[in-house]
Amino acid sequence: MTGVSCKGLGGGMIIQASLPYKADALEPYLSEKTIRVHYGKHHAGYVKKLNGMIKGSAYADMTIEAIIQKTYGSTDETGIFNNAAQVFNHTFYWNSMKPGGGGEPTGIIAEKIQADFGSFYEFKKAFASAALSQFGSGWAWLVKDGDALKIIKTANADTPIAQGLTPLLTVDVWEHAYYLDYQNRRADYVDTYLEHLVNWEFAETNLAG
Numbered sequence: 001m002t003g004v005s006c007k008g009l010g011g012g013m014i015i016q017a018s019l020p021y022k023a024d025a026l027e028p029y030l031s032e033k034t035i036r037v038h039y040g041k042h043h044a045g046y047v048k049k050l051n052g053m054i055k056g057s058a059y060a061d062m063t064i065e066a067i068i069q070k071t072y073g074s075t076d077e078t079g080i081f082n083n084a085a086q087v088f089n090h091t092f093y094w095n096s097m098k099p100g101g102g103g104e105p106t107g108i109i110a111e112k113i114q115a116d117f118g119s120f121y122e123f124k125k126a127f128a129s130a131a132l133s134q135f136g137s138g139w140a141w142l143v144k145d146g147d148a149l150k151i152i153k154t155a156n157a158d159t160p161i162a163q164g165l166t167p168l169l170t171v172d173v174w175e176h177a178y179y180l181d182y183q184n185r186r187a188d189y190v191d192t193y194l195e196h197l198v199n200w201e202f203a204e205t206n207l208a209g
Contacts, residue, residue: 014054014064014084016047017091025099029196034180042176043090050083064088065161072162085157089139089170093177096169098199105200109168109207116149124194126151131173131190140190142169144207168203 019039024032050067054060059067064084071081104120105113117123123142130153131140138155144166152160160167171193172178178189 013060014047014051014087016044016087017094019094021099026097026197029192030097030178031181034178037180038172038176039090039094042174043087046083046086046090050080050087053080053083064091068159068162081162082157085159085162088161089157089159089172092167093139093170093172095202096171096199097193097197098202101200102194102196102198105198105203107204109200109204112149112207123151127171128187128190128194131171132187134173137174140171140173141165141167142203143167166206166209168206169198 019035023035023039026035054067059070059080062070064087067084068081068088071077071084074081104110110120113120113123117126127140127142130151134140134153134155136155138153138158140151140153141160143150143152143160149168150165152165154160171190173186173190178186182189182192
C-alpha cells in the first residue's frame with residue numbers, strides 16, 4: 001500500500017489529490033506552466049472521466065488501488081482501468097518530486113540501493129535507461145518486488161500495483177510531462193529529475209510501508 005490512495009466519497013466521486021507543493025515550486029526544472037497544464041488538464045481529465053465511468057457502480061466507493069486491481073486485464077473495463085491507473089500514477093508522480101530534491105539519497109533507501117544495484121551510479125544508469133528506452137508514452141519506476149528493489153517501465157497507463165509490486169518512485173515520460181520545457185530532449189528531463197527533483201523521503205516511506 002502506498003501513501004497516495006484516493007477514496008471514493010460516495011456517488012462515484014474520486015477527488016483529485018492536491019499538489020504537494022505550489023505549481024511554481026519546481027522551477028527552474030519544471031515550469032509553472034508545465035505543472036498547471038499537466039496537473040490541471042491531463043490529471044484532472046483522468047479524474048473527471050473516471051468519475052463519469054464509475055458513477056452509480058460498485059466501484060464508486062473503492063480506493064483507486066482497488067479499482068485498478070479489480071479492472072486489470074478486463075477487456076470490458078479497459079477504460080475504467082486506464083483512467084484509474086492514470087489518476088494513481090499522476091498522484092504518485094507528484095509525490096515522487098519535491099523542491100530541493102534529487103541527488104544521492106541517505107539512510108535506509110541508500111543502503112538498499114547500494115545492496116541491490118551495487119552503487120547509486122548503477123541505479124541512476126539503469127533508471128535513466130528504463131525511462132529513455134520506453135517507446136512512446138509511459139513510466140519508469142523504482143519498485144520493491146518481495147525484498148528486492150527493481151527498475152521497471154510501463155507503457156501508457158499500466159502501473160506496478162496492478163502487477164503486485166510496490167512502487168517507490170516514478171517518472172512520467174509521456175511527452176506532456178516535459179515537452180513545454182524540454183521539447184524532444186527526454187534525456188535532459190530525466191537527468192534533471194534525478195539530479196534536482198527526486199523525493200527520496202517519499203521513496204523511503206514507501207519502502208518501509
